[in-house]
């Protein structure tokens with residue numbers, strides 16, 4: 071049994087909100103934490119706040135949409151001989167408005183960014199490593215047209231199919247034909263539907279290993295994104311993320327959870 075204190079967690083988008091609180095809770099459990107953010111000054115300040123509370127936290131910059139930035143994090147970890155025990159893909163955006171630009175930018179962070187970070191860090195993952203996709207109830211298929219559900223939930227959907235599907239969404243928005251083609255006018259929703267599909271595909275790809283890959287809905291949380299009217303505290307929202315980041319080798323994989331309980335896709 072590996073001690074928590076020897077374990078390393080990497081958390082994306084962790085200068086504030088759920089990412090920062092996830093770092094705090096993981097450090098509280100004794101893990102060494104690599105806090106990452108795209109804004110270096112904000113990330114360093116967040117790290118210093120956690121260090122001031124006595125937690126073992128380090129910092130590395132990471133813009134999940136920038137391949138060079140993703141590669142730099144991987145290189146640093148590789149040089150250190152680092153082995154990642156938990157990767158928390160938390161960085162996300164919920165942009166105002168809806169057009170092709172919003173759709174493209176939303177997918178670039180919430181879907182393609184997660185895919186790029188995960189693929190790049192996968193070789194550094196411990197044999198019993200955990201990958202957590204911070205998703206949303208908005209990623210649930212409930213209420214979406216059946217034809218769209220069939221495509222995303224198709225059990226033989228491949229990564230390439232999924233990428234094609236999401237690129238088609240952007241093209242359909244660009245052409246102003248998304249509604250007639252059965253898409254909702256909501257880029258955030260499709261980004262999380264796509265993230266959930268990626269969770270299932272990645273879990274299948276890694277089925278022969280002990281790596282656990284799960285998606286988590288934190289609920290509606292009072293962060294900058296969730297707003298002051300949200301029903302849950304940041305501490306409550308982060309608990310389910312931390313649970314998935316700590317599941318054991320016999321724990322679930324390829325599932326969708328809220329507060330450690332399975333929820334429908």
Ligand SMILES: NC(=O)c1ccc[n+]([C@@H]2O[C@H](COP(=O)([O-])OP(=O)(O)OC[C@H]3O[C@@H](n4cnc5c(N)ncnc54)[C@H](OP(=O)(O)O)[C@@H]3O)[C@@H](O)[C@H]2O)c1
Pocket residue numbers: 082083084085086087088089107108109112132133134135159160161162163179183204205206207287288289290291292293294295296297300
């Ligand atoms: N709050 C909710 O009610 C709720 C509900 C369901 C799901 N979620 C999910 O929970 C996750 C965390 O959200 P939150 O509520 O904590 O929101 P938040 O306070 O807005 O935090 C989002 C974080 O993502 C970072 N980020 C955005 N683009 C990035 C990029 N390209 N590279 C790296 N980091 C990037 C932001 O960094 P900057 O400070 O630089 O912008 C920020 O640190 C998201 O995936 C969100 O979709 C939230």
